[in-house]
Amino acid sequence: xxxxxxxxxxxxxxxxxxxxxxxxxxxxxxxxxxxxxxxxxxxxxxxxxxxxxxxxxxxxxxxxxxxxxxxxxxxxxxxxxxxxxxxxxxxxxxxxxxxxxxxxxxxxxxxxxxxxxxxxxxxxxxxxxxxxxxxxxxxxxxxxxxxxxxxxxxxxxxxxxxxxxxxxxxxxxxxxxxxxxxxxxxxxxxxxxxxxxxxxxxxxxxxxxxxxxxxxxxxxxxxxxxxxxxxxxxxxxxxxxxxxxxxxxxxxxxxxxxxxxxxxxxxxxxxxxxxxxxxxxxxxxxxxxxxxxxxxxxxxxxxxxxxxxxxxxxxxxxxxxxxxxxxxxxxxxxxxxxxxxxxxxxxxxxxxxxxxxxxxxxxxxxxxxxxxxxxxxxxxxxxxxxxxxxxxxxxxxxxxxxxxxxxxxxxxxxxxxxxxxxxxxxxxxxxxxxxxxxxxxxxxxxxxxxxxxxxxxxxxxxxxxxxxxxxxxxxxxxxxxxxxxxxxxxxxxxxxxxxxxxxxxxxxxxxxxxxxxxxxxxxxxxxxxxxxxxxxxxxxxxxxxxxxxxxxxxxxxxxxxxxxxxxxxxxxx
Numbered sequence: 001x002x003x004x005x006x007x008x009x010x011x012x013x014x015x016x017x018x019x020x021x022x023x024x025x026x027x028x029x030x031x032x033x034x035x036x037x038x039x040x041x042x043x044x045x046x047x048x049x050x051x052x053x054x055x056x057x058x059x060x061x062x063x064x065x066x067x068x069x070x071x072x073x074x075x076x077x078x079x080x081x082x083x084x085x086x087x088x089x090x091x092x093x094x095x096x097x098x099x100x101x102x103x104x105x106x107x108x109x110x111x112x113x114x115x116x117x118x119x120x121x122x123x124x125x126x127x128x129x130x131x132x133x134x135x136x137x138x139x140x141x142x143x144x145x146x147x148x149x150x151x152x153x154x155x156x157x158x159x160x161x162x163x164x165x166x167x168x169x170x171x172x173x174x175x176x177x178x179x180x181x182x183x184x185x186x187x188x189x190x191x192x193x194x195x196x197x198x199x200x201x202x203x204x205x206x207x208x209x210x211x212x213x214x215x216x217x218x219x220x221x222x223x224x225x226x227x228x229x230x231x232x233x234x235x236x237x238x239x240x241x242x243x244x245x246x247x248x249x250x251x252x253x254x255x256x257x258x259x260x261x262x263x264x265x266x267x268x269x270x271x272x273x274x275x276x277x278x279x280x281x282x283x284x285x286x287x288x289x290x291x292x293x294x295x296x297x298x299x300x301x302x303x304x305x306x307x308x309x310x311x312x313x314x315x316x317x318x319x320x321x322x323x324x325x326x327x328x329x330x331x332x333x334x335x336x337x338x339x340x341x342x343x344x345x346x347x348x349x350x351x352x353x354x355x356x357x358x359x360x361x362x363x364x365x366x367x368x369x370x371x372x373x374x375x376x377x378x379x380x381x382x383x384x385x386x387x388x389x390x391x392x393x394x395x396x397x398x399x400x401x402x403x404x405x406x407x408x409x410x411x412x413x414x415x416x417x418x419x420x421x422x423x424x425x426x427x428x429x430x431x432x433x434x435x436x437x438x439x440x441x442x443x444x445x446x447x448x449x450x451x452x453x454x455x456x457x458x459x460x461x462x463x464x465x466x467x468x469x470x471x472x473x474x475x476x477x478x479x480x481x482x483x484x485x486x487x488x489x490x491x492x493x494x495x496x497x498x499x500x501x502x503x504x505x506x507x508x509x510x511x512x513x514x515x516x517x518x519x520x521x522x523x524x525x526x527x528x529x530x531x532x533x534x535x536x537x538x539x540x541x542x543x544x545x546x547x548x549x550x551x552x553x554x555x556x557x558x559x560x561x562x563x564x565x566x567x568x569x570x571x572x573x
Contacts, residue, residue, distance in 0.1 A: 104180070179202060298440045353374065405431050
């Protein structure tokens with residue numbers, strides 16, 4: 001048991017011994033899926049710290065203990081959204097940061113309104129597929145959500161300032177001296193605000209995809225998406241095979257946008273739940289949003305040339321499936337209430353509609369995101385934060401900022417802006433990278449080790465980041481894998497069942513359930529849809545495939561293919 005755990009237990013005992021009916025801190029041993037033994041609990045905090053009394057809410061936390069003697073400065077991941085829960089992603093953080101666990105705890109905190117911290121959940125879409133294909137945030141559903149929470153939450157108290165203070169209360173209650181912040185996307189803004197409000201409690205900060213306090217999103221969403229798209233298409237043009245297969249991608253994109261400008265068209269997609277073919281309308285806005293989400297990851301960005309080429313020739317199915325995936329798996333995830341409270345206070349009020357229209361003119365995305373988000377925020381009862389919030393964050397803490405070269409959401413310029421007032425910071429731009437760095441060659445042996453070295457030393461200036469120069473995009477695929485389901489022989493499905501393991505230790509289990517082949521990956525179970533001999537699509541996940549290999553009659557391997565990125569090879573055990 002680490003010293004930090006002993007301090008937490010001692011504090012919990014002390015609080016429990018008081019006359020309070022509800023101790024502020026509750027902590028007990030727990031088991032986190034994909035992680036193992038941990039310590040989980042809640043800390044009761046005031047919803048409105050400026051009020052003399054009033055409601056308290058629980059802030060849920062989990063501590064993944066160091067494997068050795070722990071320092072008093074844990075690593076604190078802060079995921080994006082805003083609205084994503086943290087503890088539900090424990091297995092991923094524990095794996096990524098496993099080398100740091102030799103001497104440091106990992107402290108996971110669900111920000112207020114997310115996960116187990118008074119979750120502001122709302123039904124924004126569904127259940128019909130068509131419900132996902134309208135406004136980014138339907139204003140009527142936003143009004144219903146606000147009404148649902150009217151008597152149970154003060155929606156004005158769910159922003160980055162109060163969330164940063166919650167995090168510091170958890171830090172203090174658990175006896176930690178300082179924190180190593182690890183923010184991603186919208187989580188970088190939370191990290192920056194914590195640095196502003198609690199400067200003496202920050203040992204270091206990693207900011208992956210920087211969102212400055214004055215970003216005023218979605219003001220630059222359309223031009224930033226266009227920049228990312230132009231970068232991907234330029235990379236294709238420089239690659240002989242891609243350029244030969246798709247010599248006029250800019251024209252292809254313009255043809256599709258012009259066609260959809262006349263109104264939605266009917267397309268056929270695979271139902272993400274049943275796998276059956278269904279017809280759905282695809283609008284210009286949803287097509288553009290789907291393609292924009294493809295630019296978020298290197299694996300899917302690599303498929304943009306093939307998807308645009310097919311779309312220009314009348315096959316809009318792949319683009320439509322990505323649009324549906326974006327709404328179901330990206331937009332409709334996490335806490336809608338937190339997303340609205342954060343953005344409707346800190347961003348949208350500072351978006352000038354005329355400037356947004358000017359910036360969106362001529363872009364493939366157009367201006368729908370600004371229109372939709374302004375309409376949504378008009379139905380969400382929060383006011384803007386004070387303009388002082390927009391000031392750049394100044395801090396002497398060591399900072400490592402990481403940005404993808406073609407990031408559509410947080411481009412390199414955002415990282416450069418933030419680093420101007422962070423004198424001990426270093427900005428690393430990953431060649432060919434997107435909002436995430438998946439799908440790139442050389443990224444695995446570089447970025448995570450770089451983060452580990454930085455957190456260990458808390459020295460950005462002296463960090464050797466030369467490995468980044470070797471990272472590059474693999475060749476663009478010049479065709480898409482098959483999508484049409486075929487009949488499956490039950491006996492063949494049974495032969496494919498088994499356990500498969502990669503050299504890294506990553507493991508997957510194929511099993512038959514209800515006449516379908518499933519693939520169980522830590523904490524997730526996916527239905528596999530047959531599209532060819534030994535080849536399957538993961539139901540509901542466009543461009544993700546499983547391919548089984550044979551040696552003679554024996555099934556010997558499983559290849560996981562995500563978009564156009566390098567495949568993961570697993571061997572049958």
